[in-house]
Amino acid sequence: MTVESGVLAPDAVRRMFDRIAPVYDVMNRVMTVGLDLRWRRIAAEAVVRPGDRVLDACCGTGDLAVACAKRGGVVTGLDFSPAMLERARRKLPSATWVEGDLLGLPFEAGSFEAATVGFGVRNVADLEKGLAELRRVLVPGGRVAVLEITQPRGVLAPFYRLWFDRIVPLLGRLLKGGAAYTYLPASVRRFPGPDELAGLMGSAGFAEVSYRTFAGGIVALHTGEAA
Numbered sequence: 071m072t073v074e075s076g077v078l079a080p081d082a083v084r085r086m087f088d089r090i091a092p093v094y095d096v097m098n099r100v101m102t103v104g105l106d107l108r109w110r111r112i113a114a115e116a117v118v119r120p121g122d123r124v125l126d127a128c129c130g131t132g133d134l135a136v137a138c139a140k141r142g143g144v145v146t147g148l149d150f151s152p153a154m155l156e157r158a159r160r161k162l163p164s165a166t167w168v169e170g171d172l173l174g175l176p177f178e179a180g181s182f183e184a185a186t187v188g189f190g191v192r193n194v195a196d197l198e199k200g201l202a203e204l205r206r207v208l209v210p211g212g213r214v215a216v217l218e219i220t221q222p223r224g225v226l227a228p229f230y231r232l233w234f235d236r237i238v239p240l241l242g243r244l245l246k247g248g249a250a251y252t253y254l255p256a257s258v259r260r261f262p263g264p265d266e267l268a269g270l271m272g273s274a275g276f277a278e279v280s281y282r283t284f285a286g287g288i289v290a291l292h293t294g295e296a297a
């Protein structure tokens with residue numbers, strides 16, 4: 071399992087995010103020229119209603135959890151990287167923060183009205199299992215939002231490749247702890263395209279699955295309802 075292939079063992083992914091944690095927010099702002107906060111806000115608006123119990127899985131440093139809380143959700147953030155989680159906890163002390171694995175969520179079935187995952191499912195070892203776990207912890211009719219980097223087709227594709235394959239890894243090397251950003255382009259390449267991901271969400275028990283893309287198709291937001 072190598073960084074270049076985009077396939078890492080779960081322990082290696084956790085260690086990688088522990089190392090990246092200090093530069094993670096800065097890299098997000100630079101890589102997306104600040105648009106990432108807007109995408110998270112739109113994801114939260116798509117599925118969170120005031121008073122909802124919301125799970126933000128793979129919460130990282132907590133920016134999507136913060137967006138869900140701003141929508142009025144009662145937020146639980148979950149991540150398996152202690153260093154990422156610590157930063158999230160400092161950002162939003164009022165939320166519940168849980169160290170845990172998306173592939174074996176430590177919650178009863180039907181514990182949440184909404185679930186979100188931002189830039190997280192691309193990293194999990196078993197995508198189908200991760201989606202099934204999200205479905206399990208939602209009440210029937212509960213809503214899910216999956217925000218993820220995807221591969222655009224058409225005219226933007228060459229610019230996208232230049233940005234993610236060359237410039238992002240270079241930026242990562244300039245920042246302490248950021249060398250693992252060489253993993254990012256490979257992890258995106260091996261991830262299913264938006265139509266395939268929509269199909270997998272349907273197979274995992276979500277209905278009304280649809281998606282929209284941002285930034286010329288570089289990022290996709292999939293939403294669905296627990297059937």
Ligand SMILES: C[S@@+](CC[C@H](N)C(=O)[O-])C[C@H]1O[C@@H](n2cnc3c(N)ncnc32)[C@H](O)[C@@H]1O
Nearest residue numbers: 087128129130149150151154171172188190193
């Ligand atoms: C790219 S970060 C995304 C963080 C955040 N959601 C955001 O919007 O910026 C991916 C996060 O997923 C976490 N992660 C990856 N696989 C996981 C798993 N199986 N269970 C829990 N967390 C996981 C990593 O530790 C990391 O913090």
